[in-house]
Amino acid sequence: MAQPNTSLVFTVRRRPTELVAPAKPTPRELKLMSDIDDQEGLRFQIPVIQFYRNDPSMGGRDPVEVIREALAQTLVFYYPFAGRLREGPARKLMVDCTAEGVAFIGADADVTLEEFGDALQPPFPCLEELLFDAPGCGGVLNCPLLVIQVTRLRCGGFIFALRLNHTMSDAAGLVQFMEAVGEMARGARAPSMPPVWQRELLCARDPPRVTCTHREYDEVPDTKGTIIPLDEMAHRSFFFGPAEVAALRRCRTLALQPDPEEEVRVLCIVNARSKFNPPLPVGYYGNGFAFPVALSTAGKICRNPLGYALELVMKAKADVTEEYMRSLADLMVIRGRPHFTVVRTYLVSDVTRAGFSEVDFGWGKPAYGGPAKGGVGAIPGVASFYIPFKNKKGENGIVVPICLPAAAMERFVMELESMLMDDDRKVTNLTSTTFITSAL
Template sequence: MAPSSSLPLVFNVKRHQPVLVPPSKPTPHEFKPVSDIDDQESLRFQIPIIQFYPRDPAMEGRDPARVIREALGRALVFYYPFAGRLREGPGRKLVVECTGEGVLFIEADADIGLHQFGDALQPPFPLMEELLYDVRGSQGIIDCPLILIQVTRLKCGGFIMALRLNHVMSDAAGLVQFMNAVGEMARGARAPSIPPVWQRHLLNARDPPRVTCVHREYDEVDDTKGTTIPSDDMVHRSFFFGPRQIAALRSLVPHHLRGSSTFELLTACLWKCRTAAIRPEPDEEVRILCIINARGKFHDPPLPAGYYGNAFAFPGAVSAAGKLCQNPLGYALELVRRAKSELSKEYMQSVADLMVLKGRPHFTVVRSFVVSDVTRAGFGEVDFGWGKAVYGGPAKGGMGAIPGFTVFYVPFRNGIVVPLCLPGPAMERFAAELQTMISEPTTKQDDSSKFIKSAL
């Protein structure tokens, strides 16, 4: 394990006053209900995204903040619900009032060049609060701007585009669709290549609602033994998994499981190592919840190509902690594969029905571990005229108000970076468990894995 020995990166950011960017043309004033998949407690939070862009000599003299701000106004003509505000009605039902007020935008400058961030750009990023300023009064879910954007120019001619989204409005695929529309406008397009589609009724509950699938992710669990991870003394590290590490994991499972996907292998490994690290009682239940995009599960009819609402579920697997830790990796892998296979159009419909019947609950947090693969989401592909980002994706290794139970799989070079957040002692145990699992059986050499340590 090779923690970074460099001193923490320090820089200054000078920000202009936040402004509201409305659609550049008049848009309808109407009320648009979100879907019953959008409208669950689990998604009532803000999620930060960040993209780093290098200098492009061909764009010399063009101001990225101005280009993006103007393109944003044009894109909001088509995506005008983003310029509105969420309102809450009877039964906690959320509706977008399309007011045309706009999204928050901050223009800024930093006294640092992109190269000073180093080659290993991955979350968590230093001084994130400076790169995505928390405008007072903007953090709420109801009656607040739905998107906050900060464009920070760098000394080298590059820039950082950071964004915070109210997750009720969109998932990763929907957000990337909107960001690509802004990028197309910035490059001169008059309309998005993929027209946005609202149609949130497609993922609403049935009438009458009826839960037809088993949803262990929404079990009501009491933390009777106090094993919820504390939020203090949290350590952030990023762990890299390249072809060698994935091959090492694949060698640990039976032949009939070696065709498992990288996501399945990695999820089983992390669940097992993390459970051993947090040390629950052997008889306590632990959960793995896999965030799975369901767009491909809708066939008759399919979800429209331009649909930008949340279209995923959290299918979960449950095990006694002792069984998970003591059994070989194949045991966890079988559970992960089974959970993933449960996702279907009927499963999504059943989740929507459960939301209405049970008051839009949060997924189970107690002894849960949530994984989300954004390696194919396309954040790094968004082009505002300066080409692709050198990093594009989550700005931190978790989501929601409770730290430590969610991780993202982020693309990095020829592999995947997993930012993780755990209390200090648990992080050391996790790293040791993982090192044992992915080391070469004969050499046990440290260079078979690259651990990148970061601290906020």
């Protein structure tokens, strides 16, 4: 598979940012967020990007106009997205359903999809041009909850890029909304899956009581400078077949070279919708996940085989139950909605089954669909996504964006190659199956 075109430079001409409001009148009301939604660690905007090829059957239809109109129609059903987030007593978040609209930008780029190269994967060149940081749209409170930019390409394809206020939805909820826009763009009059708000289902009990252990919210001092400044980080993406993915967590610890006695942790995002009895309603588009944590010392992670780390992760994921989620909501109220621990922490989010690659606005499925970059919020190096990917040979695998200090990135590549060889993985040359992009 070819390397991505990391030297690609192009010009984007943007129209002025506009607000797209619901196409029909919607209720004016205040809607409380859940106590899972409004935790500190979700108060940021998460970027998503979708690349679409030209489709001659669309008869020259303009994707900017099609998606803008479909968005207005979809907001009739998902009208909270057209409102603004407010903060009440005890930092409680709520949506003021004002129908002001979501930010929308139409644009043109003097580049073709082919010029991006065969390896469409993060980090993408000129991302800041494809998802413009429009004035007044970059915050959490009192600003648009969605920013969408649709950029036409010279080849007839287009790029759909979006920033979501993460307190509103998780990946499953966002894909549900995007699929609704796609249905409306293809001629539907209503989403096939009606949206469900019901955020009270994940609100704290009265009185709140923490009944489970939540080490993912430990207060850990950064005594040894493990939080690395953003400008010192290297961003690269790696392609793996399923057999090699398990090596990533351990290699990252080896590459960072922490003190062997320091406690390190992996946070695993677990979709908890099915953990409830009955399950959360079909159509629920709020945040319905937890960050269970696997803990060990760095020394044990490095000395033990991969199975040791895998067992810790599996146990952590199994801890997520309905009672765990109730306890988590209660913890948020009792402790003032804390941020998850970031010191000596690696967060892994598997979006292979989220459905980004299925979103169709009428031009078919995307050539790439999913996170626009690695990382979580303003904290560099904390998170990676597992993104489904098919290489030029038709082999299914996973692309994983990794963000590490530059020196650690080089050690990461060496450790990963060594580990895969030692474990008799079916990899004869790491460089032939790993596609590395340059630093952002």
